[in-house]
Amino acid sequence: MKEPHDKHAGRSKDSKYRSQDNSKARIDAAQKGAQGIKQVEKKLGTEVDTTKVKARVDGVSNGRVYDGLAMKPDGTYVGIEVESGTASRNADQRAFDGAVSHSNPATATRNGKIINITEVIEQKVP
Numbered sequence: 849m850k851e852p853h854d855k856h857a858g859r860s861k862d863s864k865y866r867s868q869d870n871s872k873a874r875i876d877a878a879q880k881g882a883q884g885i886k887q888v889e890k891k892l893g894t895e896v897d898t899t900k901v902k903a904r905v906d907g908v909s910n911g912r913v914y915d916g917l918a919m920k921p922d923g924t925y926v927g928i929e930v931e932s933g934t935a936s937r938n939a940d941q942r943a944f945d946g947a948v949s950h951s952n953p954a955t956a957t958r959n960g961k962i963i964n965i966t967e968v969i970e971q972k973v974p
Contacts, residue, residue, distance in 0.1 A: 884930030
């Protein structure tokens with residue numbers, strides 16, 4: 849079993865959920881995730897879809913799953929990552945997000961249709 853995180857109950861030192869005594873941490877993370885999505889919806893003035901889809905982008909070997917997707921007026925999407933407390937994106941997530949742009953969109957399949965993700969928002973929730 850991995851060592852517990854010093855600051856986050858229910859998580860290991862690498863910030864992954866531990867199987868031991870983590871139900872409170874999961875509930876807290878889910879509530880903060882929902883709060884972050886609502887904040888983004890208010891900021892963008894549009895609904896955020898929280899269906900999990902795997903995105904890929906040229907120049908980065910790993911795929912990425914965002915916490916939410918919001919359609920922009922031009923028909924492309926914003927990928928949304930909600931981080932709660934002191935959590936932050938890992939190196940792979942930062943590399944992926946840094947590669948996403950209008951000229952190099954990430955692609956994913958949503959409801960059977962290929963979509964382009966051209967922007968990323970990181971929403972912090974204390």
